[in-house]
Amino acid sequence: MDLDDASGKRKVPNVQARSAMLTGALIVGMCLGVIVSEKLYLITQEADLPEGAVAAVRSRKLEVQASAGTAVRRSTGKPRSELEEILQRVAPQGEVMIAISNMNLIHEQSLVMWLECVQRIEGLTNWLIVAIDEQLAAYCKEKGINHYYRPVVIPDSQKDTGSNHAISAMKYEIIREFLQLGWDVLLSDVDIATLQNPFDHLYRDSDVEGMTDGFDPLTAYGEIYGIDDATMGWSRYAQGTRHMAFNSGLFFIRANDKTIDLLTRIADKLSKQKEWDQSVWNEFIFFxxxxDYKSPQIIPRVMDYMKFMNTKVLFKQVRHMPKDQQPKPVMVHSNYHPDKSDRLRAIIAHYIKGDEHALDKFPGGSEPGS
Incomplete structure (x- = not known):
C-alpha cells in the first residue's frame, strides 16, 4: 500500500537520516575543534614558559582558575628601574628564582653551596641573588654572579629576632617589588640544595605553590580528624581539617593582584609586630x-613533599628506603636540623658527587640515636 505523501509519513525517514548525519558532523567538528584548540593552547603556553618547562606543559594541560588573581602584565619595553632591567636580561620569560642574602651567608658557606648547586644545572639561568648589603653586592659583581643590590632597613619589631629571622621578615616587601613588575618568583632560602631544575616541576595553576613542613601524605596534603567530647553526649564526635604549615623559605608565587595584597598584608604586620614570619605567612594564606575580616583569598597548592623535600623526610624516611625506591628530590631544604651547613654539605656530596655514605653519620633527628 502506498503511503500518503500529504501526511508526511514518507518524509519522516528522510528527515531522521539527515538529522543523524548533521548530528554526527557536528560531533566530529566539535572534537576536531577541541583538539586544534588544545594544540594552540599548548603552543602559546610553551612560548611563555622558561626553557626546560615545555615537557611539564605537554604532560598536563595548565588550568586557568576562574577565581585566580588578575595577572600583572610585565613590560617588554624600556626598563623603568634597575630591577626591571636586570629581570628583562636574566629572566625574560617572566619567572625568576631568587635567594635573599647578606655577606654573612657567604662566610658561613651556605650561600656558596646554594650557588654551587644552581650553577651546575643545565638550562637553569633565570636565577638571581638579592644582595641586601654592599659587601655581598661587591662579591657578586667580582665573581660575575647574577645579583640585584637591594639594601634593607630592619624595622624595630624585628631587631631582636636574630639576623636570619630579620632577613626573612623583610623578604615579603622585596618579593612584592618583583610581582609589581609582573615577574613570578620562586623564593629559595640559602640552606637549600637544588638538584634538578625546579621550574620543570611547577604546576602554575595556583597563586602560591608552597613547600610543606609535612612528612607524610596526611601532614603534607591534609586530613579529616576526629574530636571526641564525651560531655556532649549524642554529638560527642565532630570533625576538623588540618595539615602542616607551608614553609616560608621555599615557594613559587605568581604576579597578580591577590598575591600582591597577600605580601602587602604580611609585610605590614611584620613591620609592626614581633612575630615569626612563617606563622604570619600561613595565617594569611589559610585563615x-x-x-569583618576578609582573607586575601589566594589559591594555594602544596608542593610534592617527596620532590621539594625537607630534611625530616630525607633523614627519617628516604635514606632508609631500598635504593631503587628512593625518590630523587628536586630541592632539599635543610630546615629540620640545627646543623644545617653540615647536612647541606652531605646532601650535596650524596646527590651530586655520588657519595653513597655521605648521609650515614647523621641521626634522624637532632639527638644521637634518633
Whole structure:
C-alpha cells in the first residue's frame, strides 16, 4: 500500500537520516575543534614558559582558575628601574628564582653551596641573588654572579629576632617589588640544595605553590580528624581539617593582584609586630574570612613533599628506603636540623658527587640515636 505523501509519513525517514548525519558532523567538528584548540593552547603556553618547562606543559594541560588573581602584565619595553632591567636580561620569560642574602651567608658557606648547586644545572639561568648589603653586592659583581643590590632597613619589631629571622621578615616587601613588575618568583632560602631544575616541576595553576613542613601524605596534603567530647553526649564526635604549615623559605608565587595584597598584608604586620614570619605567612594564606575580616583569598597548592623535600623526610624516611625506591628530590631544604651547613654539605656530596655514605653519620633527628 502506498503511503500518503500529504501526511508526511514518507518524509519522516528522510528527515531522521539527515538529522543523524548533521548530528554526527557536528560531533566530529566539535572534537576536531577541541583538539586544534588544545594544540594552540599548548603552543602559546610553551612560548611563555622558561626553557626546560615545555615537557611539564605537554604532560598536563595548565588550568586557568576562574577565581585566580588578575595577572600583572610585565613590560617588554624600556626598563623603568634597575630591577626591571636586570629581570628583562636574566629572566625574560617572566619567572625568576631568587635567594635573599647578606655577606654573612657567604662566610658561613651556605650561600656558596646554594650557588654551587644552581650553577651546575643545565638550562637553569633565570636565577638571581638579592644582595641586601654592599659587601655581598661587591662579591657578586667580582665573581660575575647574577645579583640585584637591594639594601634593607630592619624595622624595630624585628631587631631582636636574630639576623636570619630579620632577613626573612623583610623578604615579603622585596618579593612584592618583583610581582609589581609582573615577574613570578620562586623564593629559595640559602640552606637549600637544588638538584634538578625546579621550574620543570611547577604546576602554575595556583597563586602560591608552597613547600610543606609535612612528612607524610596526611601532614603534607591534609586530613579529616576526629574530636571526641564525651560531655556532649549524642554529638560527642565532630570533625576538623588540618595539615602542616607551608614553609616560608621555599615557594613559587605568581604576579597578580591577590598575591600582591597577600605580601602587602604580611609585610605590614611584620613591620609592626614581633612575630615569626612563617606563622604570619600561613595565617594569611589559610585563615578563613570571618566577620569583618576578609582573607586575601589566594589559591594555594602544596608542593610534592617527596620532590621539594625537607630534611625530616630525607633523614627519617628516604635514606632508609631500598635504593631503587628512593625518590630523587628536586630541592632539599635543610630546615629540620640545627646543623644545617653540615647536612647541606652531605646532601650535596650524596646527590651530586655520588657519595653513597655521605648521609650515614647523621641521626634522624637532632639527638644521637634518633
Amino acid at each position: 578563613l574570612s570571618h566577620g
